[in-house]
Amino acid sequence: MENSQKKVGIIGSGLIGRSWAMLFAGAGYTVKMYDVLEEQLQDAMISIRGQITDLESQGLLRGSLSADVQCSLITTSNNIADVVKDAVHIQECVPENIDLKKKVLKSVSDACTSNSTVICSSTSCILPSKIFSHLPRVGQCIVAHPCNPPYHCPLTEIVPHPQTEQSVIIKTKAIMAEIGQTPVMLNREVDGFGLNRIQYAILNESWRLVEDGIMSPEDVDKIFTDGLGMRYAFIGPYQTIHLNAEGTKNYMERYSESIIRVSKSFGPVPTFDGKSLNSIHESISSEIPSTPADLEKKRKWRDERLVALSKLKQEMDKQ
Numbered sequence: 001m002e003n004s005q006k007k008v009g010i011i012g013s014g015l016i017g018r019s020w021a022m023l024f025a026g027a028g029y030t031v032k033m034y035d036v037l038e039e040q041l042q043d044a045m046i047s048i049r050g051q052i053t054d055l056e057s058q059g060l061l062r063g064s065l066s067a068d069v070q071c072s073l074i075t076t077s078n079n080i081a082d083v084v085k086d087a088v089h090i091q092e093c094v095p096e097n098i099d100l101k102k103k104v105l106k107s108v109s110d111a112c113t114s115n116s117t118v119i120c121s122s123t124s125c126i127l128p129s130k131i132f133s134h135l136p137r138v139g140q141c142i143v144a145h146p147c148n149p150p151y152h153c154p155l156t157e158i159v160p161h162p163q164t165e166q167s168v169i170i171k172t173k174a175i176m177a178e179i180g181q182t183p184v185m186l187n188r189e190v191d192g193f194g195l196n197r198i199q200y201a202i203l204n205e206s207w208r209l210v211e212d213g214i215m216s217p218e219d220v221d222k223i224f225t226d227g228l229g230m231r232y233a234f235i236g237p238y239q240t241i242h243l244n245a246e247g248t249k250n251y252m253e254r255y256s257e258s259i260i261r262v263s264k265s266f267g268p269v270p271t272f273d274g275k276s277l278n279s280i281h282e283s284i285s286s287e288i289p290s291t292p293a294d295l296e297k298k299r300k301w302r303d304e305r306l307v308a309l310s311k312l313k314q315e316m317d318k319q
């Protein structure tokens, strides 16, 4: 249990804070979680124990430590200084609001007494320059944006502030890889980072195809579930084109003209409202009603499949 001497602080014990706590404990780190709500912390501890025990029984627990040991590494505190003290890494996971994040990160930075602690935010979409610039410890700050659910989708985008020290970038990539995440690097900040820029490009064209009456929402979804998504679980767009011809250059010799022609026909960014919003909502709701119980049932269905896919990928990667 080499890492148990090393402490990680988690600020915010909601959906993402809980996942990070499990991931760090899986690698043997001692984890201290903080939240403004005592009941959230209590709920987090119950939920984490349930999830870790479940994962162990399915053979999906990360790392080599038992569920009991991993649970014993995670504790809570309602004192931010207590969480930050001697931590090698702090992962901020409070709601996506610039003012709140600025305030919370300021308390973390003020409580921090070491120049080597990494102060990391989980923000999905806020630029590092909007939340770190006011901090005296800006050189120690960085974003590590996970993909939900982080335990089964290991991708983590690393986005530095323009003043983030090189050593902090190196340490963040290393700790993410150590806990079993897949860090990818953005060399400079850009709105939406990489994942959401690509996700939104897909959403824009999916929406236009339905709005223009060309396809149904159900059939657009099938393009992913039975087409692109089957490949993308294993190879990204670059490897896809490389394999779909005799290498990337040959692919572009054959297809770049069509790609440019089709791309020029893309319409403006949709407004995602009005008649199209109503009809898309209705259409999807006919299969998945928008009641909390039905949505939860489908989320569970989705997570079971993600777990199975993650297991398959792990097994195939071992071969």
Ligand code: NAI
Pocket: 011, 012, 013, 014, 015, 016, 017, 034, 035, 036, 037, 040, 092, 093, 094, 095, 096, 097, 104, 122, 123, 124, 125, 145, 146, 147, 148
């Ligand atoms: P959440 O709402 O589930 O949890 C937020 C937690 O922060 C709550 O427990 C809340 O009590 C606590 N909190 C609120 N104010 C606080 C304060 N001043 N100090 C300490 N704790 C405080 O939110 P979630 O989904 O966990 O998101 C957290 C961050 O992770 C956000 O920045 C979000 O954009 C990002 N993220 C979320 C993903 C998702 O799919 N939910 C995916 C990737 C990143």
